[in-house]
Amino acid sequence: MRIAMNWRDRHLWIVIGCGLATGILGVLLAYWGNPENSGICVSCFVENSAGALGLHGNERMQYLRPELVGFLLGSLVSAALFREFRSRGGSAPLPRLFAGILLIVGSAVFIGCPIKLVLRLSAGDLSALAGAVGLVAGVWIGLKGLAVGVSLGRTSAERGGSGLLLPLFFLLLLGFVLAPPVFLLVSERGSATRHAPWLLALGAGLGLGALAQRSRFCITGGVRDGFLLGRRAPLLWGLIAFIFAAVGLSLALGRFHLGLHGQPGAHVEALWSFLGMALVGWLSALIGGCPFRQLIKAGEGDADAGIVVVGMFLGGGLVQTWGIAATAAGVPLAGKVAVLAGLLLVTAATLTFRDRRA
Amino acid sequence: MLFAGLFVVLLTEWPRPAVAVAQGGERALERELQNQARTTLLQRLYGPVEDLRQQGKMANALLKLDELERTYPGEAHGLMLKGEILAGMGALEPAAASFAAGVRRNGDYIDAKFPLSRRAAVSRLVADGLPVIIEGTRRNPESRDLGLALKNLRYLQSRLAGGCE
Numbered sequence: 225m226r227i228a229m230n231w232r233d234r235h236l237w238i239v240i241g242c243g244l245a246t247g248i249l250g251v252l253l254a255y256w257g258n259p260e261n262s263g264i265c266v267s268c269f270v271e272n273s274a275g276a277l278g279l280h281g282n283e284r285m286q287y288l289r290p291e292l293v294g295f296l297l298g299s300l301v302s303a304a305l306f307r308e309f310r311s312r313g314g315s316a317p318l319p320r321l322f323a324g325i326l327l328i329v330g331s332a333v334f335i336g337c338p339i340k341l342v343l344r345l346s347a348g349d350l351s352a353l354a355g356a357v358g359l360v361a362g363v364w365i366g367l368k369g370l371a372v373g374v375s376l377g378r379t380s381a382e383r384g385g386s387g388l389l390l391p392l393f394f395l396l397l398l399g400f401v402l403a404p405p406v407f408l409l410v411s412e413r414g415s416a417t418r419h420a421p422w423l424l425a426l427g428a429g430l431g432l433g434a435l436a437q438r439s440r441f442c443i444t445g446g447v448r449d450g451f452l453l454g455r456r457a458p459l460l461w462g463l464i465a466f467i468f469a470a471v472g473l474s475l476a477l478g479r480f481h482l483g484l485h486g487q488p489g490a491h492v493e494a495l496w497s498f499l500g501m502a503l504v505g506w507l508s509a510l511i512g513g514c515p516f517r518q519l520i521k522a523g524e525g526d527a528d529a530g531i532v533v534v535g536m537f538l539g540g541g542l543v544q545t546w547g548i549a550a551t552a553a554g555v556p557l558a559g560k561v562a563v564l565a566g567l568l569l570v571t572a573a574t575l576t577f578r579d580r581r582a
Numbered sequence: 583m584l585f586a587g588l589f590v591v592l593l594t595e596w597p598r599p600a601v602a603v604a605q606g607g608e609r610a611l612e613r614e615l616q617n618q619a620r621t622t623l624l625q626r627l628y629g630p631v632e633d634l635r636q637q638g639k640m641a642n643a644l645l646k647l648d649e650l651e652r653t654y655p656g657e658a659h660g661l662m663l664k665g666e667i668l669a670g671m672g673a674l675e676p677a678a679a680s681f682a683a684g685v686r687r688n689g690d691y692i693d694a695k696f697p698l699s700r701r702a703a704v705s706r707l708v709a710d711g712l713p714v715i716i717e718g719t720r721r722n723p724e725s726r727d728l729g730l731a732l733k734n735l736r737y738l739q740s741r742l743a744g745g746c747e
Contacts, residue, residue: 259746268746284689335747412613413690415746485736489745492736551747552740553686 229456235439236458242432242439243462247469249428250343253291255477256420260488261347263420264291264432265340266515267331270540271549272416273397276409279541284414290401290422294429295436295516296394296533299523302434311387313527315377319573320528323507324535325542326566327515330507332539332549333500333559334358335489338443338514341501342463344490346470348482351490351497358498362505363447369510373579376510379528387525390533394523401426415489437524442517444508489552496555496563503566510570621697624659631663635670643667658688662700669703674711675731681707682734685741692741701742708739 230236246264253263262268275286303309331337334355336344341359344352400408401422411417419425435441441462449457474480484492491497508514511532513521518536521529543549548559627650634643647664654660661684668677681704690696692704712735719728 260744262746265746272746335745406609412617413693413696415744417695418744418746486739486743487745488740488743489747490740549747551686552737552745553682 239439239441239458239462240465242435242441243465244469245432245435247466248473249432251470251473253420253428256424257418258420259415259418261344262340263343265336267328267337270328270536271544274537274540278409280544282544284411285416285544286409286411287416287419288400288408290426291429293394293397293401294426295433295519296523297398298430298433299437299520300391302437303524309525311382311385311525312379313382313386315379315528317531319376320511320531321535323511324532325539327504327507328536328539328543329548329562329566330500330503332543333555333563334497335550339516342467343470346467347474348480349487349490350484351487351492354494354497355501358501359505360447362502363444363509364451366506366509367448367451369574374574374577375579376577382527386527390522390530433520436520442513444505444514445517448509491550491552491554493555496560499563503563506570628659628663635667640667640671658684658691662691666703669707675727677707678711678731678734682737704738705742708735711735
């Protein structure tokens with residue numbers, strides 16, 4: 225029996241609204257000053273912010289991105305307003321920490337998180353196609369794992385307010401954005417010098433964070449639900465709205481350049497783009513959301529997502545310090561080794577976290 | 583009481599705004615000094631090459647660059663100058679190789695705001711050279727040299743396009 229889509233569902237329209245807002249702001253933030261095709265890129269923002277906090281020494285990648293702070297705090301405000309803030313956690317913290325590191329490794333090898341993948345494609349960057357296929361394949365593999373009982377364990381309510389720790393840390397980062405302390409590093413050259421005015425960036429981050437909290441918007445979640453529910457999945461419609469808005473605005477602003485070569489912040493090593501994003505997709509399916517969704521969940525008091533975010537910051541430092549991050553010149557050997565090691569680790573985790581009673 | 587006491591201690595220890603500003607300013611000054619010193623040193627070291635290039639003595643300029651290369655191997659500024667000279671001589675493929683190597687070593691040379699920026703020269707080479715090399719590879723698809731030149735030019739094209747890296 226086929227169940228028809230309920231177009232009167234309010235949640236569906238919130239998801240579509242969030243998708244449209246992500247597409248519009250993703251293009252506009254680049255128009256306002258962020259690097260090309262990087263209006264919103266959680267992994268790039270994390271690498272930049274990790275650099276600003278002194279976690280790596282790449283002088284071209286040091287800037288505390290207000291959008292990143294806004295995503296989490298917007299989610300916090302929304303969760304508090306709608307009484308959805310619940311401190312919870314306790315599920316496999318160390319594997320989640322490593323998952324956060326590997327999310328950034330996979331993204332750095334592809335050059336971008338799943339949101340940037342969509343933005344790159346929407347701007348005509350055909351070199352991102354291999355990454356898109358990899359992301360979908362990764363989510364599919366992750367789903368197959370979940371179906372046979374792979375699980376990191378159930379998240380449970382926690383006493384002591386551990387879910388508040390990351391929002392508090394991000395409030396501190398907000399303080400750093402508003403009144404930069406002397407130890408905060410700021411690039412004077414390179415891509416980190418390219419940024420939208422901070423108030424616009426912060427506002428966009430806060431708004432999008434709040435919308436994403438209400439809608440549960442997530443790129444890999446959209447792919448996952450597309451596999452599970454087909455056209456009835458609201459998140460899939462959110463993803464479609466995101467692509468629609470981003471393509472439309474890119475065309476309107478003359479930022480659409482169809483081609484495989486010469487694209488900004490991109491390489492043409494298709495195999496490694498595929499594997500990098502497959503790693504991100506697989507992990508995201510296992511831990512319940514893409515890097516952006518982890519930030520949003522952390523804002524809602526999810527300490528499990530919080531530990532993933534901490535891992536992402538560590539990853540942001542490591543990919544720069546260890547020379548893992550890819551550039552337009554291609555993927556360095558360290559990046560290839562790191563992605564393969566990541567895929568091996570996720571395979572091992574899939575085997576060891578399988579509940580055979582399922 | 584204990585926390586209130588600690589708070590008072592913190593307040594007395596907290597660096598006053600003027601001190602903090604001075605520290606920040608000092609760091610910015612140090613960075614500026616470092617950048618200026620590097621720029622001045624490079625201009626002094628590679629000045630004779632520039633002079634020879636402006637006098638039209640391209641072969642001599644390349645010889646002088648080779649001499650400097652022995653003392654400062656792989657220095658990005660030398661590679662960028664070599665690219666400029668070779669491009670001026672119409673040697674597309676080696677010019678692309680030299681520019682690409684220089685930008686890989688130091689991406690600042692692509693930034694328009696960098697005092698030693700070679701963005702204009704690289705843009706010219708990409709705009710003029712890419713159609714020629716694409717046509718060459720179409721006619722001679724097995725040429726490894728042309729393939730390498732195409733790869734270098736596309737790398738430079740991507741760097742000129744910007745992006746986050």
